[in-house]
Amino acid sequence: MTETYRAFVVHKDDDTTRLAYEERPVPEPQDGEVVVQIAWSCVNYKDGLATLPKGGVVRAWPRVPGVDMSGVVAASRDERFREGDEVVCTGYDFGVNHDGGHAERCCVPGDWLFRRPDGLSLRDCMTFGTAGFTAALAVQQMERNGLAPDNGEVLVTGASGGVGSMAVAMLAKLGYRVAASTGKAEAAAFLTGLGAESILSREDVSEEPRPIGRARWAGAVDQVGGRVLAWTLSTMAYRGVCAATGLTGGPGLQSTVFPFILRGVSLLGIDSVMCPMAERGPLWSRMAGELRPADLDSMTTEIAFDDLQPTLTTILKGGVTGRTVVRLAGG
Numbered sequence: 001m002t003e004t005y006r007a008f009v010v011h012k013d014d015d016t017t018r019l020a021y022e023e024r025p026v027p028e029p030q031d032g033e034v035v036v037q038i039a040w041s042c043v044n045y046k047d048g049l050a051t052l053p054k055g056g057v058v059r060a061w062p063r064v065p066g067v068d069m070s071g072v073v074a075a076s077r078d079e080r081f082r083e084g085d086e087v088v089c090t091g092y093d094f095g096v097n098h099d100g101g102h103a104e105r106c107c108v109p110g111d112w113l114f115r116r117p118d119g120l121s122l123r124d125c126m127t128f129g130t131a132g133f134t135a136a137l138a139v140q141q142m143e144r145n146g147l148a149p150d151n152g153e154v155l156v157t158g159a160s161g162g163v164g165s166m167a168v169a170m171l172a173k174l175g176y177r178v179a180a181s182t183g184k185a186e187a188a189a190f191l192t193g194l195g196a197e198s199i200l201s202r203e204d205v206s207e208e209p210r211p212i213g214r215a216r217w218a219g220a221v222d223q224v225g226g227r228v229l230a231w232t233l234s235t236m237a238y239r240g241v242c243a244a245t246g247l248t249g250g251p252g253l254q255s256t257v258f259p260f261i262l263r264g265v266s267l268l269g270i271d272s273v274m275c276p277m278a279e280r281g282p283l284w285s286r287m288a289g290e291l292r293p294a295d296l297d298s299m300t301t302e303i304a305f306d307d308l309q310p311t312l313t314t315i316l317k318g319g320v321t322g323r324t325v326v327r328l329a330g331g
Protein backbone atom coordinates (compact mmCIF):
# COMPACT_ATOMS: atom_id res chain seq x y z
CA MET A 1 0.00 0.00 0.00
CA THR A 2 1.28 3.52 -0.80
CA GLU A 3 2.45 5.39 2.29
CA THR A 4 0.69 8.74 2.72
CA TYR A 5 1.05 11.89 4.83
CA ARG A 6 -1.29 14.76 5.75
CA ALA A 7 -0.75 18.22 4.32
CA PHE A 8 -2.52 21.54 4.81
CA VAL A 9 -3.15 22.73 1.26
CA VAL A 10 -4.13 26.11 -0.20
CA HIS A 11 -6.14 25.82 -3.43
CA LYS A 12 -6.96 28.84 -5.58
CA ASP A 13 -10.31 28.89 -7.41
CA ASP A 14 -10.82 32.07 -9.46
CA ASP A 15 -10.47 34.95 -6.97
CA THR A 16 -10.71 32.95 -3.75
CA THR A 17 -8.65 30.41 -1.89
CA ARG A 18 -9.87 27.19 -0.29
CA LEU A 19 -7.95 25.54 2.56
CA ALA A 20 -8.06 21.79 3.17
CA TYR A 21 -6.21 18.97 4.92
CA GLU A 22 -5.36 16.26 2.38
CA GLU A 23 -3.68 12.86 2.25
CA ARG A 24 -0.80 12.73 -0.23
CA PRO A 25 1.54 9.93 -1.26
CA VAL A 26 4.99 10.20 0.37
CA PRO A 27 7.36 11.34 -2.42
CA GLU A 28 10.53 9.57 -3.51
CA PRO A 29 13.48 11.99 -3.38
CA GLN A 30 15.15 12.77 -6.70
CA ASP A 31 18.90 13.44 -7.06
CA GLY A 32 19.93 16.11 -4.55
CA GLU A 33 16.64 15.95 -2.64
CA VAL A 34 15.80 14.94 0.91
CA VAL A 35 12.47 13.77 2.34
CA VAL A 36 11.94 14.91 5.93
CA GLN A 37 9.43 13.70 8.51
CA ILE A 38 8.44 17.05 9.97
CA ALA A 39 8.46 17.24 13.76
CA TRP A 40 7.63 20.94 14.22
CA SER A 41 6.67 23.94 12.12
CA CYS A 42 5.53 27.41 13.14
CA VAL A 43 3.36 30.33 11.98
CA ASN A 44 4.82 33.46 10.39
CA TYR A 45 3.08 36.49 8.88
CA LYS A 46 4.18 35.26 5.45
CA ASP A 47 2.31 31.96 6.05
CA GLY A 48 -0.86 34.00 6.59
CA LEU A 49 -0.20 35.84 3.30
CA ALA A 50 0.23 32.45 1.57
CA THR A 51 -3.42 31.61 2.31
CA LEU A 52 -4.74 34.74 0.54
CA PRO A 53 -5.64 34.82 -3.19
CA LYS A 54 -3.63 38.04 -3.59
CA GLY A 55 -1.18 37.69 -0.73
CA GLY A 56 1.70 38.30 -3.12
CA VAL A 57 3.90 35.42 -1.93
CA VAL A 58 2.50 32.35 -3.75
CA ARG A 59 2.45 32.26 -7.54
CA ALA A 60 1.22 28.73 -8.30
CA TRP A 61 -1.41 26.60 -6.54
CA PRO A 62 -2.17 24.19 -4.91
CA ARG A 63 0.48 25.03 -2.33
CA VAL A 64 1.39 23.78 1.15
CA PRO A 65 2.33 26.89 3.19
CA GLY A 66 4.84 27.02 6.03
CA VAL A 67 8.19 28.75 5.45
CA ASP A 68 9.88 26.85 8.31
CA MET A 69 10.17 23.26 9.52
CA SER A 70 12.37 21.04 11.68
CA GLY A 71 12.36 17.26 11.53
CA VAL A 72 14.13 13.99 10.87
CA VAL A 73 15.45 12.81 7.50
CA ALA A 74 13.30 9.92 6.23
CA ALA A 75 15.05 9.39 2.87
CA SER A 76 17.92 11.16 1.15
CA ARG A 77 19.54 11.40 -2.24
CA ASP A 78 21.94 14.10 -1.05
CA GLU A 79 25.16 12.57 0.28
CA ARG A 80 25.39 15.23 3.02
CA PHE A 81 22.25 13.90 4.77
CA ARG A 82 21.32 10.42 6.01
CA GLU A 83 18.14 8.85 7.36
CA GLY A 84 17.74 9.84 11.02
CA ASP A 85 19.59 13.20 10.76
CA GLU A 86 17.83 16.07 12.54
CA VAL A 87 17.52 19.01 10.16
CA VAL A 88 15.99 22.48 9.82
CA CYS A 89 14.73 24.43 6.79
CA THR A 90 13.84 28.13 6.71
CA GLY A 91 13.33 30.44 3.75
CA TYR A 92 14.36 29.93 0.12
CA ASP A 93 11.20 28.93 -1.82
CA PHE A 94 9.94 26.72 1.01
CA GLY A 95 6.21 27.30 1.64
CA VAL A 96 6.07 29.87 -1.15
CA ASN A 97 6.95 28.44 -4.56
CA HIS A 98 7.66 24.96 -3.19
CA ASP A 99 5.49 22.99 -0.78
CA GLY A 100 6.35 23.94 2.79
CA GLY A 101 6.27 22.94 6.41
CA HIS A 102 2.57 22.77 7.19
CA ALA A 103 2.54 19.04 6.49
CA GLU A 104 3.77 15.79 8.00
CA ARG A 105 6.44 15.37 5.30
CA CYS A 106 8.33 17.55 2.88
CA CYS A 107 10.73 16.91 0.02
CA VAL A 108 13.33 19.66 -0.47
CA PRO A 109 16.69 20.27 -2.13
CA GLY A 110 19.45 19.32 0.31
CA ASP A 111 20.92 22.80 -0.30
CA TRP A 112 18.07 24.28 1.80
CA LEU A 113 18.78 22.13 4.87
CA PHE A 114 21.10 22.51 7.82
CA ARG A 115 21.61 20.29 10.84
CA ARG A 116 19.86 21.08 14.11
CA PRO A 117 22.25 23.43 15.92
CA ASP A 118 23.82 22.09 19.14
CA GLY A 119 22.00 23.42 22.19
CA LEU A 120 18.61 23.77 20.48
CA SER A 121 15.86 21.14 20.31
CA LEU A 122 13.87 20.71 17.11
CA ARG A 123 11.05 22.56 18.91
CA ASP A 124 13.38 25.42 19.95
CA CYS A 125 14.41 25.79 16.29
CA MET A 126 10.79 26.47 15.36
CA THR A 127 10.27 28.83 18.30
CA PHE A 128 12.95 30.91 16.60
CA GLY A 129 11.96 30.05 13.02
CA THR A 130 12.29 32.70 10.34
CA ALA A 131 11.19 35.36 12.85
CA GLY A 132 14.03 34.62 15.26
CA PHE A 133 16.58 34.27 12.49
CA THR A 134 15.48 37.62 11.03
CA ALA A 135 15.73 39.33 14.42
CA ALA A 136 19.22 37.85 14.85
CA LEU A 137 20.25 39.09 11.37
CA ALA A 138 18.98 42.56 12.31
CA VAL A 139 20.96 42.59 15.55
CA GLN A 140 24.08 41.37 13.72
CA GLN A 141 23.76 43.98 10.96
CA MET A 142 23.29 46.80 13.48
CA GLU A 143 26.35 45.63 15.44
CA ARG A 144 28.41 45.42 12.25
CA ASN A 145 27.44 49.04 11.64
CA GLY A 146 28.62 50.21 15.02
CA LEU A 147 25.78 49.54 17.47
CA ALA A 148 26.87 48.75 21.02
CA PRO A 149 24.94 48.77 24.32
CA ASP A 150 26.58 52.05 25.45
CA ASN A 151 25.38 53.90 22.32
CA GLY A 152 21.88 54.43 23.70
CA GLU A 153 18.32 53.10 23.45
CA VAL A 154 17.17 50.71 20.72
CA LEU A 155 13.58 50.86 19.44
CA VAL A 156 11.69 47.76 18.30
CA THR A 157 8.42 48.38 16.43
CA GLY A 158 5.55 45.91 16.13
CA ALA A 159 7.21 44.48 19.19
CA SER A 160 4.67 41.89 20.29
CA GLY A 161 4.85 39.95 16.97
CA GLY A 162 7.32 37.22 16.05
CA VAL A 163 10.25 39.27 14.70
CA GLY A 164 9.52 42.04 17.20
CA SER A 165 9.40 39.92 20.34
CA MET A 166 12.52 38.01 19.29
CA ALA A 167 14.36 41.30 18.68
CA VAL A 168 13.31 42.67 22.08
CA ALA A 169 14.42 39.51 23.89
CA MET A 170 17.76 39.20 22.03
CA LEU A 171 18.68 42.86 22.47
CA ALA A 172 17.79 42.78 26.17
CA LYS A 173 19.88 39.61 26.59
CA LEU A 174 22.87 41.43 25.07
CA GLY A 175 22.47 44.30 27.54
CA TYR A 176 20.79 46.90 25.33
CA ARG A 177 18.18 49.29 26.71
CA VAL A 178 15.10 48.44 24.64
CA ALA A 179 12.04 50.57 23.91
CA ALA A 180 9.17 48.52 22.45
CA SER A 181 6.23 49.91 20.49
CA THR A 182 3.06 47.89 20.26
CA GLY A 183 -0.54 48.22 19.11
CA LYS A 184 -1.63 45.87 21.91
CA ALA A 185 -1.91 47.63 25.28
CA GLU A 186 -2.29 44.21 26.91
CA ALA A 187 1.14 43.13 25.58
CA ALA A 188 3.03 45.60 27.82
CA ALA A 189 3.65 43.03 30.59
CA PHE A 190 4.77 40.42 28.03
CA LEU A 191 7.28 42.88 26.53
CA THR A 192 8.56 44.04 29.90
CA GLY A 193 9.01 40.37 30.79
CA LEU A 194 11.18 39.95 27.70
CA GLY A 195 13.37 42.82 28.88
CA ALA A 196 11.87 45.99 27.34
CA GLU A 197 12.54 49.01 29.58
CA SER A 198 9.88 51.27 28.09
CA ILE A 199 6.69 50.80 26.08
CA LEU A 200 5.38 53.11 23.36
CA SER A 201 1.95 52.86 21.75
CA ARG A 202 1.53 52.30 18.01
CA GLU A 203 0.12 55.86 17.83
CA ASP A 204 3.35 57.23 19.40
CA VAL A 205 5.40 55.81 16.52
CA SER A 206 2.86 56.54 13.76
CA GLU A 207 2.85 60.34 14.08
CA GLU A 208 3.37 62.34 10.90
CA PRO A 209 7.17 62.49 10.84
CA ARG A 210 8.87 65.87 10.84
CA PRO A 211 11.75 66.18 8.34
CA ILE A 212 14.00 65.66 11.35
CA GLY A 213 12.64 64.89 14.80
CA ARG A 214 14.03 64.63 18.33
CA ALA A 215 17.10 62.36 18.27
CA ARG A 216 16.23 59.30 20.36
CA TRP A 217 17.38 55.92 19.09
CA ALA A 218 20.91 54.53 18.70
CA GLY A 219 19.37 51.54 16.93
CA ALA A 220 15.99 50.38 15.67
CA VAL A 221 14.46 47.15 14.42
CA ASP A 222 11.41 48.01 12.36
CA GLN A 223 9.10 45.31 10.99
CA VAL A 224 6.17 47.64 10.27
CA GLY A 225 7.37 49.82 7.36
CA GLY A 226 5.27 52.72 6.04
CA ARG A 227 4.65 55.67 8.35
CA VAL A 228 6.24 53.91 11.33
CA LEU A 229 9.56 53.43 9.51
CA ALA A 230 9.48 57.05 8.32
CA TRP A 231 8.88 58.27 11.91
CA THR A 232 11.61 55.97 13.21
CA LEU A 233 14.16 57.30 10.71
CA SER A 234 13.30 60.90 11.63
CA THR A 235 13.96 60.19 15.33
CA MET A 236 17.23 58.24 15.01
CA ALA A 237 20.14 59.63 17.01
CA TYR A 238 23.43 60.76 15.44
CA ARG A 239 24.93 57.81 13.48
CA GLY A 240 22.01 55.62 14.51
CA VAL A 241 21.39 52.34 12.69
CA CYS A 242 17.90 51.22 11.66
CA ALA A 243 17.21 47.69 10.39
CA ALA A 244 14.16 47.41 8.10
CA THR A 245 12.73 43.90 8.25
CA GLY A 246 9.04 43.98 7.34
CA LEU A 247 5.89 45.59 6.05
CA THR A 248 2.95 44.79 8.36
CA GLY A 249 2.07 48.51 8.24
CA GLY A 250 2.62 48.80 4.47
CA PRO A 251 5.42 48.60 1.91
CA GLY A 252 5.71 52.33 1.20
CA LEU A 253 8.33 54.66 2.63
CA GLN A 254 8.05 58.43 2.46
CA SER A 255 11.03 59.98 4.15
CA THR A 256 13.39 62.89 3.61
CA VAL A 257 17.15 62.62 3.24
CA PHE A 258 17.71 64.68 6.44
CA PRO A 259 18.25 61.70 8.77
CA PHE A 260 20.95 60.48 6.38
CA ILE A 261 22.74 63.74 5.57
CA LEU A 262 22.33 65.58 8.89
CA ARG A 263 22.70 62.69 11.34
CA GLY A 264 24.61 60.06 9.37
CA VAL A 265 21.83 57.55 9.99
CA SER A 266 22.12 54.15 8.26
CA LEU A 267 19.11 52.26 6.95
CA LEU A 268 20.00 48.56 6.84
CA GLY A 269 18.08 46.06 4.70
CA ILE A 270 17.44 42.65 6.24
CA ASP A 271 16.59 39.55 4.18
CA SER A 272 16.41 36.13 5.78
CA VAL A 273 15.08 34.20 2.77
CA MET A 274 18.15 34.11 0.53
CA CYS A 275 20.74 34.61 3.27
CA PRO A 276 23.71 32.47 2.14
CA MET A 277 23.93 29.08 3.90
CA ALA A 278 27.52 29.82 4.97
CA GLU A 279 26.24 32.67 7.15
CA ARG A 280 23.33 30.72 8.65
CA GLY A 281 25.33 28.20 10.71
CA PRO A 282 27.36 30.73 12.72
CA LEU A 283 24.30 32.89 13.38
CA TRP A 284 22.16 29.92 14.51
CA SER A 285 25.00 28.95 16.87
CA ARG A 286 24.83 32.45 18.31
CA MET A 287 21.04 32.07 18.64
CA ALA A 288 21.67 28.89 20.66
CA GLY A 289 24.02 30.85 22.91
CA GLU A 290 24.23 34.53 23.74
CA LEU A 291 21.16 35.51 21.67
CA ARG A 292 18.90 32.82 23.15
CA PRO A 293 16.09 34.63 25.01
CA ALA A 294 16.19 34.05 28.74
CA ASP A 295 12.85 32.23 28.70
CA LEU A 296 12.14 30.94 25.21
CA ASP A 297 9.06 29.01 26.35
CA SER A 298 7.35 32.12 27.75
CA MET A 299 7.20 33.57 24.21
CA THR A 300 5.80 30.41 22.67
CA THR A 301 2.28 29.12 22.09
CA GLU A 302 2.03 25.50 20.92
CA ILE A 303 -0.80 24.40 18.65
CA ALA A 304 -1.78 21.08 17.10
CA PHE A 305 -1.58 20.66 13.32
CA ASP A 306 -5.40 20.53 13.18
CA ASP A 307 -5.62 24.01 14.79
CA LEU A 308 -3.52 25.84 12.19
CA GLN A 309 -6.21 27.74 10.33
CA PRO A 310 -7.41 30.09 13.12
CA THR A 311 -3.80 31.18 13.83
CA LEU A 312 -3.17 31.89 10.14
CA THR A 313 -6.23 34.14 10.18
CA THR A 314 -5.25 35.87 13.44
CA ILE A 315 -1.68 36.62 12.35
CA LEU A 316 -2.95 38.54 9.31
CA LYS A 317 -4.84 40.85 11.68
CA GLY A 318 -1.71 41.50 13.76
CA GLY A 319 -3.32 39.55 16.58
CA VAL A 320 -0.59 37.04 17.47
CA THR A 321 1.66 37.68 20.47
CA GLY A 322 5.11 36.04 20.46
CA ARG A 323 5.71 32.89 18.48
CA THR A 324 3.42 29.98 17.60
CA VAL A 325 4.89 26.50 17.06
CA VAL A 326 2.92 23.78 15.28
CA ARG A 327 3.25 20.20 16.55
CA LEU A 328 3.52 17.61 13.77
CA ALA A 329 5.44 14.46 14.75
CA GLY A 330 7.23 16.34 17.52
CA GLY A 331 4.86 15.69 20.42
Ligand SMILES: NC(=O)c1ccc[n+]([C@@H]2O[C@H](COP(=O)([O-])OP(=O)(O)OC[C@H]3O[C@@H](n4cnc5c(N)ncnc54)[C@H](OP(=O)(O)O)[C@@H]3O)[C@@H](O)[C@H]2O)c1
Pocket residue numbers: 043044045046130131134157158159160161162163164181182183184187202223224228244245246247248249270271272273315316317318319320321322
Ligand atom coordinates in the same frame (compact mmCIF):
# COMPACT_ATOMS: atom_id res chain seq x y z
N1 LIG B 1 13.03 40.52 5.93
C1 LIG B 1 12.80 39.24 6.19
O1 LIG B 1 13.57 38.35 5.83
C2 LIG B 1 11.58 38.89 6.97
C3 LIG B 1 11.54 37.72 7.73
C4 LIG B 1 10.42 37.48 8.56
C5 LIG B 1 9.37 38.38 8.55
N2 LIG B 1 9.43 39.47 7.74
C6 LIG B 1 8.36 40.44 7.74
O2 LIG B 1 8.33 41.00 9.05
C7 LIG B 1 6.99 41.32 9.39
C8 LIG B 1 6.62 40.63 10.70
O3 LIG B 1 6.54 39.23 10.53
P1 LIG B 1 6.12 38.33 11.76
O4 LIG B 1 6.10 36.93 11.26
O5 LIG B 1 6.91 38.70 12.96
O6 LIG B 1 4.59 38.81 11.97
P2 LIG B 1 3.71 38.92 13.29
O7 LIG B 1 4.12 37.89 14.29
O8 LIG B 1 2.30 38.98 12.87
O9 LIG B 1 4.09 40.34 13.89
C9 LIG B 1 3.70 41.51 13.24
C10 LIG B 1 3.37 42.59 14.28
O10 LIG B 1 3.27 43.83 13.59
C11 LIG B 1 2.39 44.68 14.28
N3 LIG B 1 1.37 45.13 13.32
C12 LIG B 1 0.43 44.39 12.69
N4 LIG B 1 -0.30 45.15 11.87
C13 LIG B 1 0.19 46.40 11.97
C14 LIG B 1 -0.18 47.64 11.37
N5 LIG B 1 -1.16 47.74 10.49
N6 LIG B 1 0.54 48.72 11.70
C15 LIG B 1 1.56 48.62 12.59
N7 LIG B 1 1.92 47.46 13.19
C16 LIG B 1 1.25 46.37 12.88
C17 LIG B 1 1.76 43.84 15.40
O11 LIG B 1 2.55 44.07 16.57
P3 LIG B 1 2.05 45.08 17.74
O12 LIG B 1 0.62 44.76 17.99
O13 LIG B 1 2.94 44.76 18.88
O14 LIG B 1 2.22 46.46 17.20
C18 LIG B 1 2.01 42.42 14.92
O15 LIG B 1 2.00 41.52 15.98
C19 LIG B 1 6.14 40.91 8.20
O16 LIG B 1 5.96 42.01 7.35
C20 LIG B 1 6.99 39.87 7.51
O17 LIG B 1 6.67 39.73 6.15
C21 LIG B 1 10.51 39.73 6.96
